[in-house]
Amino acid sequence: MSTSAEGNAPAWQAEIAALQATLAAAIAAADDAAALRQIEVDALGKKGSVTALMKRVGALPPDERRAYGAAAGQARGAVSAALAARSDALAQARLQAELDDRSFDETLVGSSTRRGAVHPLSLVRRDIEDVFSSMGFHVLDYPEVDSEFSNFEALNIPSWHPARDMQDTFWLDAGHLLRTHTSAGQVRTMHRLGGEPFRAIFPGRVFRYESTDASHEHTFHQVEGLMIDRAPAAGGPGVSVGHLLDAMRTLLSAIFGEAVQVRLRPGYFPFVEPGFELDIACRNCGGAGCSVCKQSGWLELLPCGLVHPNVLRMGGLDPDQWQGWAFGLGLSRLVMMRYGIGDIRLMLSGDARFCEPFVAGC
Amino acid sequence: MFVSQNWIRELIGDASVDFAALEGRFVLAVAEIEGVVRFGHGLTDVVIGEVVGVEPHPNADKLRLADVDLGPSRPAVRVVCGAPDLRLGMRVPFVPPGVALPSGIEVRHGEVRGIPSPGMLASEADLGLSEDHDGLLELHGVTAPNGTALPDAIPGLEDVLYEIDNKSLTHRPDLWGHLGIAREIAALLDRPLLLPPTDAVFGGPAPLAGGVAIDPGAADVCPRYLAARFSGVQVAPSPVAARLRLRALGVRPISNVVDATNLVMLETGNPLHAFDARFVRGEQIVVRRAADGETIRTLDDAVRTLQADDLVIADGEGPVALAGIMGGGDSEIRDDTTTVVLESANFDGAQIRKTSARLGLRSESSARFEKSLDPDLPAFAAARFAATLAALCPGAAPCSTLVDVGRHAEAPAPLPQIDVGRDYLRQRLGLSDALLPDAALDATLLRLGFRLQEGAKGRLVVTVPRFRAGRDVGIADDLVEELGRHYGYDRIPSATVLAEAKPTPLPPARSLERRLRAVCAIGAALTEVELYSFEHEPTRERLGLQSRDGGGGELPRLRLRNTLSSEHVALRRGLCEGLLGAVERNLGHGTASVGPQKGLRVGLFEFGHGYLPERTPPQGADFGLPPVLVRGDAAARDAYLAGLGALAEDAAQAAANKRALPLEANRLGVAIGERLGGGADGGAAEAPPAALTASLWAEATAAVVAVFAALGLPAPLLRRQDRDAALYAGTAASPGCPDDAPGWLHPARHAWVYLQAADGSGAVRRVGVCSMLHPQARAALEVPAEVALVELDTDALLLAAQGVRQKAGRPARFPATEFHITVPVLSEVAADEVRQKVESVLVSRREPANVESVGIRSTYWLPDLTHSHPYRVTIEVRLRSSDGTLTRQESHKPILSLKSQLTEWMKGNQHVVDADLLAEHIAALMHVL
Numbered sequence A: 001m002s003t004s005a006e007g008n009a010p011a012w013q014a015e016i017a018a019l020q021a022t023l024a025a026a027i028a029a030a031d032d033a034a035a036l037r038q039i040e041v042d043a044l045g046k047k048g049s050v051t052a053l054m055k056r057v058g059a060l061p062p063d064e065r066r067a068y069g070a071a072a073g074q075a076r077g078a079v080s081a082a083l084a085a086r087s088d089a090l091a092q093a094r095l096q097a098e099l100d101d102r103s104f105d106e107t108l109v110g111s112s113t114r115r116g117a118v119h120p121l122s123l124v125r126r127d128i129e130d131v132f133s134s135m136g137f138h139v140l141d142y143p144e145v146d147s148e149f150s151n152f153e154a155l156n157i158p159s160w161h162p163a164r165d166m167q168d169t170f171w172l173d174a175g176h177l178l179r180t181h182t183s184a185g186q187v188r189t190m191h192r193l194g195g196e197p198f199r200a201i202f203p204g205r206v207f208r209y210e211s212t213d214a215s216h217e218h219t220f221h222q223v224e225g226l227m228i229d230r231a232p233a234a235g236g237p238g239v240s241v242g243h244l245l246d247a248m249r250t251l252l253s254a255i256f257g258e259a260v261q262v263r264l265r266p267g268y269f270p271f272v273e274p275g276f277e278l279d280i281a282c283r284n285c286g287g288a289g290c291s292v293c294k295q296s297g298w299l300e301l302l303p304c305g306l307v308h309p310n311v312l313r314m315g316g317l318d319p320d321q322w323q324g325w326a327f328g329l330g331l332s333r334l335v336m337m338r339y340g341i342g343d344i345r346l347m348l349s350g351d352a353r354f355c356e357p358f359v360a361g362c
Numbered sequence B: 001m002f003v004s005q006n007w008i009r010e011l012i013g014d015a016s017v018d019f020a021a022l023e024g025r026f027v028l029a030v031a032e033i034e035g036v037v038r039f040g041h042g043l044t045d046v047v048i049g050e051v052v053g054v055e056p057h058p059n060a061d062k063l064r065l066a067d068v069d070l071g072p073s074r075p076a077v078r079v080v081c082g083a084p085d086l087r088l089g090m091r092v093p094f095v096p097p098g099v100a101l102p103s104g105i106e107v108r109h110g111e112v113r114g115i116p117s118p119g120m121l122a123s124e125a126d127l128g129l130s131e132d133h134d135g136l137l138e139l140h141g142v143t144a145p146n147g148t149a150l151p152d153a154i155p156g157l158e159d160v161l162y163e164i165d166n167k168s169l170t171h172r173p174d175l176w177g178h179l180g181i182a183r184e185i186a187a188l189l190d191r192p193l194l195l196p197p198t199d200a201v202f203g204g205p206a207p208l209a210g211g212v213a214i215d216p217g218a219a220d221v222c223p224r225y226l227a228a229r230f231s232g233v234q235v236a237p238s239p240v241a242a243r244l245r246l247r248a249l250g251v252r253p254i255s256n257v258v259d260a261t262n263l264v265m266l267e268t269g270n271p272l273h274a275f276d277a278r279f280v281r282g283e284q285i286v287v288r289r290a291a292d293g294e295t296i297r298t299l300d301d302a303v304r305t306l307q308a309d310d311l312v313i314a315d316g317e318g319p320v321a322l323a324g325i326m327g328g329g330d331s332e333i334r335d336d337t338t339t340v341v342l343e344s345a346n347f348d349g350a351q352i353r354k355t356s357a358r359l360g361l362r363s364e365s366s367a368r369f370e371k372s373l374d375p376d377l378p379a380f381a382a383a384r385f386a387a388t389l390a391a392l393c394p395g396a397a398p399c400s401t402l403v404d405v406g407r408h409a410e411a412p413a414p415l416p417q418i419d420v421g422r423d424y425l426r427q428r429l430g431l432s433d434a435l436l437p438d439a440a441l442d443a444t445l446l447r448l449g450f451r452l453q454e455g456a457k458g459r460l461v462v463t464v465p466r467f468r469a470g471r472d473v474g475i476a477d478d479l480v481e482e483l484g485r486h487y488g489y490d491r492i493p494s495a496t497v498l499a500e501a502k503p504t505p506l507p508p509a510r511s512l513e514r515r516l517r518a519v520c521a522i523g524a525a526l527t528e529v530e531l532y533s534f535e536h537e538p539t540r541e542r543l544g545l546q547s548r549d550g551g552g553g554e555l556p557r558l559r560l561r562n563t564l565s566s567e568h569v570a571l572r573r574g575l576c577e578g579l580l581g582a583v584e585r586n587l588g589h590g591t592a593s594v595g596p597q598k599g600l601r602v603g604l605f606e607f608g609h610g611y612l613p614e615r616t617p618p619q620g621a622d623f624g625l626p627p628v629l630v631r632g633d634a635a636a637r638d639a640y641l642a643g644l645g646a647l648a649e650d651a652a653q654a655a656a657n658k659r660a661l662p663l664e665a666n667r668l669g670v671a672i673g674e675r676l677g678g679g680a681d682g683g684a685a686e687a688p689p690a691a692l693t694a695s696l697w698a699e700a701t702a703a704v705v706a707v708f709a710a711l712g713l714p715a716p717l718l719r720r721q722d723r724d725a726a727l728y729a730g731t732a733a734s735p736g737c738p739d740d741a742p743g744w745l746h747p748a749r750h751a752w753v754y755l756q757a758a759d760g761s762g763a764v765r766r767v768g769v770c771s772m773l774h775p776q777a778r779a780a781l782e783v784p785a786e787v788a789l790v791e792l793d794t795d796a797l798l799l800a801a802q803g804v805r806q807k808a809g810r811p812a813r814f815p816a817t818e819f820h821i822t823v824p825v826l827s828e829v830a831a832d833e834v835r836q837k838v839e840s841v842l843v844s845r846r847e848p849a850n851v852e853s854v855g856i857r858s859t860y861w862l863p864d865l866t867h868s869h870p871y872r873v874t875i876e877v878r879l880r881s882s883d884g885t886l887t888r889q890e891s892h893k894p895i896l897s898l899k900s901q902l903t904e905w906m907k908g909n910q911h912v913v914d915a916d917l918l919a920e921h922i923a924a925l926m927h928v929l
C-alpha cells in the first residue's frame, strides 16, 4: 500500500487498501470464533470480498495484471494471517478465562447412579465353593423337598429319635418333608459317587419347624461336607479323628483366610460315631476369653464326626471297606459372623437395604 | 442340669479334687459346662441364734422384738423382726451389724421405728440361698451350739455348681444323676467310685394287698416297676443341710418324704414317686394305658384329659399318676401322712416323650425318663430311698417286701458284647500303638465300667455295662468315642489328608449361575434377595395371585401338614409372587435401589425353587433334568442314575405310592417396580403413564436379553400369547417353565420367552415369561405402583448353555453403512415381527450377506387408527463387509430386495405392508444413500 503514494497509482490500489483496512478492523473487533468464521467466509469464501478481488485480475490491462495480482495476493495473505492471529488470541483468552475462573464447586459430589447388589449368602457360598473345589470336593445340589428316608432313616435316625418329632420338621403329604439338614444328601451322594474315594459338599436351604426370633429362623442355609475313603482293610488310608481334625483346620483356615485353631468336644448326632461339636478359638479375643465367647475362649462352630457304619450301609458302602467323615456348617451363621449381622431374620426379609453394601465381587 | 462339687467329692471319696484343673478335661471328654455358680459362700460372719424371747413392737403392728441368744462368747441381743413365723425357741441365722451379705444386704446398727436393732434374723433370700422371703431359715437338724458360724454348723453349705448343657446329655441317660457324672470324673482322675450305702432291709408282707401289676397292654412301655411300703413316717421339713442341697440344685424343698425322692433322683438319675398309702384305693397298683377321655388331676392342680396311648399308674379306681411325668394330686404326701408307698420304675423313653409333648407338661422326671434310663437303676434307687428317708425322717423304715415286676425283672436282656480289634479302635482315632498301648486302652475301658475278655487273634470282647447298654453303646465305633474322649481329643495328632487333593472343577451349572448373578446385579442393576419358600397367604389373597393352568383350573401347591402360622401354609410355585410382595414392602418404606432418579424404583432378583407337585422330575431328557442331575458332570450324573437302583426299596415304594418327589424348578425371578404419583392421593386406581410402563418393560426385558447373551445363547424370542397363538400352542414348555397363567400375568401386556436352538434348526422351547402386573393386582397394591415381572426356568437355560463355547468379538476393519427404513404395517403386527422379516429377507439373499445387525429403531402409531396400515416400525440395518468398504451398488442391492419381498408379505389375504408408502420411503432412502 506504500505504492499508493505514487502519483499515477491505479485506483485499485486504494480499493485494495481500503478493503484490507476494513477487514483488519472487523477482525480486531471479532470477539468469538463464530464471528471470525463469518468474517473468513465473507472475505475468503467462494463469494468473499477478497476472493472477488482475485477474480478481477482478468479485467485489467495486461501490464497491470502482475502488480495487481501481487497486491491482491498480499492482501489475501494479510487477511489470513490476521484471522489466524486473532483466532489464536481468542483461544488464548478463552484458556486464560477458564483457568482464571473460580466458580467451579467441587463439593457437588455425584450420587451414584442406580446399582445392583448380591446377597451376602451368595458371596459366602461362592467363597466356600471355591475353597472346597480347590481341594478336590465336588459341589452338589439336592432337593429341598425330600423323603423321610433321606432325611432320617438313611441317617440312622430311627422313629423314636426326638429329631423325628413334629416340633422340628415341616411335614408334607406322602412321607415327604422339607429337609431339616443338608445331611439329607449324604446317602444320595454315596450312591452317586461311591465306589471310589470321594469328597463332596452340598450347600443349600434347610427348614426347621420353630418360631423365629433374632437368632432363630425357620428357613436357613447349611453346607454339608462328606469325605469317603478306603478302609485300611481295603488297602486305603482309612479315615480317622486325626484326619478330620486336619481337614477341618485346613478348610476353616481357608474359609476364614487365616490360621484357625480348632478343638473337638463330644457331641451326639445319630449319623456320626464318634460325633463332635467343633469349636474354633474365639476370633474376637483370640482365645483369651471375652463376652462373645462367654469367657471360654472358644466358639461352637459346627457339628462333625466319623460317618456311622449304618449310614455307610444305607449308602451302599461296606463299613469294613469304606470309612468317612462328615460335617454340617451353618452357612447363615457364617454369613452373620463375617458381616456382623445381628438378626437372622434380615437374611430372608427381601429388604433391598440389607444387600445394598454388597455390590462388587460377583 | 446342675452338678454339685460337694456331692461329687463325696462320691469319689476325695475332698481335695482340683476342680479348676478338671473343668477343661471334663468339657472335652464329657459335656459342656454352661456356667459355674457359687452357692452359700460369704456367710462366715453369720451365726446361729436362738430366739429366747418375743415381744410386740411398741410402734408397729407387723413388727416384733426378738431376744436372741448367741452362745457363751457373745452377749444376747434384742433385734426388730418382721418375719411372721418368728416364734420362741426357734434357731435361725443371725447376721451381726457390719456384715455385707452375698444377697447385697448390708446389716447396720440400725433403729426400726424408734427401737434399736443391732443385727438381723435372716431368711433364705437374705442369705442369697434362694428367692424365698416367706420366713426365717429355721435351722432344722443343726446340732452345733448357738453362736457357731453358719458354714461350721451346716457341713457342705458352701458349694460350687456346674450348669451342664442338657443338650450335650441327650444321648447319655447315665449322666442325669450325680452318680453318673462322678463315674466319669473318677475315670478321668483314675480313682474308684464310692457307691453310697444300700443296706436297707425290705421284708414282711407285700406292699399292697391287692398287688402291683403291669397290664399286658403296657408291658412294652414299662420294663420294670418296683414298689415298697414305708411306715413310721412323720412328715416334717428336712434337715437344713438337705434342704439347702436341694436349693443349690434348683429344686424346691417340700417335706422330708418328697425331698428324699428328689435327692435320690438327683443322686442316681432315676425319678421316684411316693404315694400316701391311705389314698391308694383298693390296695393295688396297675400300670396301664389310659382310657380315651379319662382324666387325672396332677400335682400342679391341673385336670388333664388322657388318650388311649398315654401311660398311667392306676389304683383300684382310677389313675393316680401320669407315669414318669407327674403324680396325681389326690394321693400326694400330706402333713399327716404316716405310711408311704414308694414307686421306683423304668418307662420307655419315647412313650414318656410323646405324652409329655402332647400335654406340654415337662418335669424333672419326664426329662430323665424320656432319655430311656437304665432298667437296673430302679432297684438301686429304691434302696437309696430307704437310706435317704431314714436320714431325713428318723423312724421311717420299710415295712414290706420290695415288689419287682416287669419283663426286665423277670428276664433281663443279656448285656451287649462287642468283638473288636484294638487296632481298629486306634486306627479310627488316628493313634499309634505307642501313643495308646494295649494296657492303657484296656485300662480306660475298665475305668468306664466295661468288662473285657480276650477274644480270638488278639481281639477284645467288650461287655457293655447296663448303664451304657440302652441306645448308647452297642458297636465298635461307640468304643472309639469312649477311648477318644478319655484319651483326650486335643492330644490326637492330626494326619494330613487334603494335601494330595486335585482341584475338582465346579459343575458348569454353578459357574453359569454365577455369571447370571453378575449380569443381574452389575449389568441390570438389580438387587439380589432370598425369600421364603412359603407363599405369603394374605398377599396371595389380596392380590389374587393364584396360579392357573391353561384351562383356568387352579394349580396345586405343596401344603404343609404342620404350620407355624396361617400366613405360611404352602410352598410357592414360582418366585414372582414373593418378589412382588418384596417390591411392595420396599416401595412402602421408601427404599429405592435407584440412585438419584426422580421416581422411586426398586429392582429385585432371586434365584430359587418353584415347587411343582403335579410335575415330576423327568429322567434322561435333554431339557429339564431334575436339579440333582442337571448340576454336576456327566459321570456324576450317570453314577447317580445307576445309584437309583441301590435305593430300590425307596424308589419302589415311591412308585407304588405315587410318591415321587415333586419337581423343584430352578428359577430366576425379577421384579422391578416404581411408585406411582406423588404418593398421598392414592394413585392406585389411576392407570400408570404409558411411558412408565414402557420404561419398566424395557428394563425387565433388557435383563432377559442380557441373561441370554451372558450364557452365549441366541437372543430370546418374546411374544404375547395371542400375538402368535400357533407358536404358543405348538411349542413345548420346558419342564420347569413357569405356570401358564399365574395371577400376576397381564393378559394384554406380557410376553412368553422362547429359547431358540443354537444350531439354527428353528427348534424353540418356552422357558419363561415377562409381564407387567395384572391391573387388578396392581389396584390392590398397598403402595400405588407399576411393576414388571420376569420368571425364567434357569435349568433349561443352563442346560442349553452347557455346550456353548464363548468366542471373543472380532472388531471389523472397514466402515459400516447404516440405513433406516420405515415400514408401514397392519395394526396387529409387532415391531419384532417386522425386524425378523427384514432380517430373514436380508440374510437369505444369495450374495454375501454383509448384514451386521438388524434392529428396531423406533415405532409410532398414526393418530388415525382406522388407517389400513397405522403402525410404523423403523428398522435400523447395519451393513458391513469384511473385504472392504461397501460400494453404493452393494448398499442398494439389499434395499431393493427388501422392497420386493416386503411388498409380498401376506397375513391371510392381507398385505402386511402398505406397498405404496414403502416404495416412497425406499425411493427417498436410495436418493440419500
Ligand SMILES: [Zn+2]
Pocket: A282, A283, A284, A285, A286, A287, A288, A289, A290, A291, A292, A293, A294, A295, A297, A298
Ligand atoms: Zn472371646
